[in-house]
Amino acid sequence: MDRMKGKVCLVTGAARGLGLAAAEALLAQGASVMMTDLDAATGEAEAARLGRHAAFMPQDVTRESQWAQVLDAVQERFGGLDVLVNNAGIAHILDVENVSADIWRRTLDVNLSAVFLGTQAAIARMKGRGGSIVNIASIEGLIGEAVLPSYNASKGGVRLFTRSTAIHCARSGYNIRVNSVCPGFADTQMVSGALATLTPEAAQQFAEKTLARIPMGRFAQPSEIAAAVLFLASDESSYVTGSDLVVDGGMTA
């Protein structure tokens, strides 16, 4: 119950899916959580449901100027920032011959450049007091998938960006740890939404092929990914920095 007592967390993309599950897990362990998302209506409603230690603010993580506003709001509402979970992300199922330059750039913007913007802004606030930054990468940053070239590139980028930032923060004596979580397939709207862009036959084939590659034979529940986020956010991982925590039912083993 008290693993995050007194800690202030910011979780992006927290209106649903893995971000919402992370916010719930952090709150359940005593944290105060600022949740942000593009989807203000859902985010507001979820934060209200989660009680007085949760708050919501609309944010487009790709907009540099909004980061300062969000961090100011966190400071004002809860005091300084201890944990940033860079979770917001998007995915499109389109192979390299069919992905447009616009989708490529948007995917890199949301999944990678926004992680940089958030991390840079958070370090400025955490310097001197310490903190933990948890970047949600993916097993798709470890292995290639023919229909996810822009997503693969963005998540591979998140993993290495995480490492260079972790080394910098540790060597600078900031007491800021930076890690990534690499989820396998989890049961969220990202997966169902991406599958919905395929024909029903292609979607079923993709889902069956993917399940067959997972030794545990099932997708993850969002709470199972949130448990990894919680560990990296908490002081239990005090000697862990620059790591990728893979949570994939054995898929990449």
Ligand SMILES: NC(=O)c1ccc[n+]([C@@H]2O[C@H](COP(=O)([O-])OP(=O)(O)OC[C@H]3O[C@@H](n4cnc5c(N)ncnc54)[C@H](O)[C@@H]3O)[C@@H](O)[C@H]2O)c1
């Ligand atoms: N679901 C999976 O199988 C899976 C696997 C590996 C990694 N991930 C990663 O986990 C993270 C969360 O995924 P999810 O499955 O919960 O997805 P989701 O689509 O269910 O939720 C993503 C949330 O991010 C928000 N968002 C999107 N763009 C945004 C932006 N520019 N600014 C602010 N918010 C924005 C959306 O509104 C949404 O609420 C993503 O980074 C995703 O790449 C998911």
